[in-house]
Amino acid sequence: MARYSFIKKIPGGKTIKIDVDVDDNVIRNIVVSGDFFAYPEERLEELENAIKGKTISSAINIIKSFSDKIILLGVSFDDIIELLNKVLNKVEESN
Amino acid sequence: MAKWRLIINEGDVYWNMAFDEAMLLFRERGLVPNTLRLYVFKPSAVTIGYFQRVFDAVNLDYLSSKGIPFTRRITGGGSVYHDEFGEVTYSVVASIDDISRDVLESYKIICSGLVYAIKRLGLSAEFKPINDVVIGGKKVSGSAQTRKKNTLLQHGTLMYNTDIAALANCLRAPKEKLAAHGVKSILERVTTLTRELNRVVSKDEVIKALVDGFSEALDVDFVVEKPTSGELELASRLVDKYKSREWVFKR
Numbered sequence A: 001m002a003r004y005s006f007i008k009k010i011p012g013g014k015t016i017k018i019d020v021d022v023d024d025n026v027i028r029n030i031v032v033s034g035d036f037f038a039y040p041e042e043r044l045e046e047l048e049n050a051i052k053g054k055t056i057s058s059a060i061n062i063i064k065s066f067s068d069k070i071i072l073l074g075v076s077f078d079d080i081i082e083l084l085n086k087v088l089n090k091v092e093e094s095n
Numbered sequence B: 001m002a003k004w005r006l007i008i009n010e011g012d013v014y015w016n017m018a019f020d021e022a023m024l025l026f027r028e029r030g031l032v033p034n035t036l037r038l039y040v041f042k043p044s045a046v047t048i049g050y051f052q053r054v055f056d057a058v059n060l061d062y063l064s065s066k067g068i069p070f071t072r073r074i075t076g077g078g079s080v081y082h083d084e085f086g087e088v089t090y091s092v093v094a095s096i097d098d099i100s101r102d103v104l105e106s107y108k109i110i111c112s113g114l115v116y117a118i119k120r121l122g123l124s125a126e127f128k129p130i131n132d133v134v135i136g137g138k139k140v141s142g143s144a145q146t147r148k149k150n151t152l153l154q155h156g157t158l159m160y161n162t163d164i165a166a167l168a169n170c171l172r173a174p175k176e177k178l179a180a181h182g183v184k185s186i187l188e189r190v191t192t193l194t195r196e197l198n199r200v201v202s203k204d205e206v207i208k209a210l211v212d213g214f215s216e217a218l219d220v221d222f223v224v225e226k227p228t229s230g231e232l233e234l235a236s237r238l239v240d241k242y243k244s245r246e247w248v249f250k251r
Helices: A042-051 A056-066 A075-092 B014-028 B059-068 B103-118 B164-170 B175-181 B191-199 B203-216 B229-243
Strands: A002-009 A016-025 A026-034 A036-038 A071-073 B002-011 B037-043 B045-048 B070-072 B080-082 B087-095 B126-128 B132-135 B138-147 B151-159 B219-222
Touching: A002 A026, A002 A075, A016 A075, A016 B103, A026 A042, A026 B103, A036 B138, A042 A056, A056 A075, A056 B175, B002 B014, B002 B203, B014 B037, B014 B045, B014 B087, B014 B175, B014 B229, B037 B203, B059 B164, B070 B229, B080 B087, B080 B164, B087 B103, B103 B126, B103 B132, B103 B138, B103 B151, B103 B203, B203 B219
Parallel strands: B002 B037, B002 B219, B045 B070
Antiparallel strands: A002 A016, A016 A026, A036 A071, B037 B087, B045 B080, B087 B151, B126 B132, B132 B138, B138 B151
């Protein structure tokens, strides 16, 4: 199991960070954190739970499917996907 | 003009957050009117945003060495230092339809209460989306909002004489964030009314300015009231959540 953390500061906006535990290309745990806003708040936890146990590429599709269920302010779904793609690149490098 | 309830009180960080949540839940059930609450944190404390990781948002060693209490808010946004002797916090609890369905617009409407309040004290401030109010580009206020189906709670700060060095010691901001603001430290990007006016501003004059400022921004009259016994009861039950490790360290 390897842990990856990536952070992005949106210019003039907020900060978003993901901490991801990956084992055999599968996301075991993920925390999306930062000083942004999300409505309704609880649904971000539903998103995190929905992608646990999934590969990173299927997780990205799941995140896209949440984009009409959560209103994000200060960050975007593309930012989350961008950070997950960085994780994907690192995982592929290490394989 | 519409009448809103005005509550002025104080408490520790756990009770303050519990009482804001209690007001939100009571307003959602239609049991209390739209409300402006003005309060201070006694003793000084730190709150962190709903989505923040404790270790990223605050300097835990500093907080524990100074015995400064902290908890997680139900609202998003960033970490805040609430100085007992230098900061007044406001909460607006209102029907969403009385403010705006649009989240960004509702931030702007409520934050204009702060802009008007600061103007009454003789300074020019502006709303900086999403949730800041700045004087000369420096942050003097930050706000955060959560919503239920029909009700919003927006709470935020107004720093009139905050110990900015203590604030900088308590809070951790990622290097990326400071770089994007083009300054090296928290110290350089926040200010207080006392600093801007070059005279000591008192809590009482800030509270008066806030009441007048929100009255102007929301076009309402305020009636001072005490909290209902139901809200007090619910708040005292919610205090346990805000004290729990499970809640505070949930991220």
